Amino acid sequence: MATPQENLLDWLRDAHAMEQQAEQMLKAQSKRLEHYPQLKARIDQHIEETLGQQKLIDECLQRLGGEASTMKDLGGKLMAFGQAVGGTLMSDEVIKGAMAGYVFENMEIASYTVLIAAAQAAGDTQTQKACETILPQEVAMAQWLLDHLPQLTEAFLQRSADPDKEAKK
Structure with a gap:
């Protein structure tokens, strides 16, 4: 059996790894984007938010006497690397990347929702507040992606139909 505090600490380690993965995925995607300046x-804005989120999670881990899990962080980075490499092989890389980003943001939303409830149960108001700071940023990014998927798709389709333009990235 595990106490609420032990579960909270474990889930904070998961969140740390998740944010490491997010940073890698976002940076790889940003570096390759050439024809979609709004995206x-x-x-790039969310990369900065992600770096701030990492700092908040690190502070929570340190305050609770824990530390990030090297194995979980490495696993997250490896998954991000695999996604980046896989994306370069797709002719619709920008669309698949935006869809994957939307899915990932929703996983982050679920994770921070769980962390808020766990922090409440553990009586950890500082972790609760940190996660309540992060959650709206994830919601905003997911909503932005959802709102812009039709426009992004239209831009991709127009570029894809033009033999003189690259649509992929």
Whole structure:
């Protein structure tokens, strides 16, 4: 059996690894985007948010006497690397990347929702507040992606239909 505090600490380690993965995925995607400036700008903004989120999670881990899991962090980075490499092989890389980003943001939303409830149960108001700071950023990014998927798809389709333009990235 595990106490609420032990579960909270474990889930914070998961969140740390998740944010490491997010950083890698976002940076790889941003670096490759050439023809979709609005998407690139929003991803770059979210990279900065992600770095701030990592700092908040690190502070929570340290305050609770824990530390990040090297194995979980490595696993997250490896998954991000695999996704980046896989994306380069697709002719519709920008669309698949935006869809994957939307799915990932929703996983983050679920994770921070769980962390808020766990922090409440553990009586850890500082972790609760940190996660309540992060959650709206994830919701906003997911909503931005959802709102812009039709426009992004239209831009991709127009570029794809033009033999003189690259649509992929």
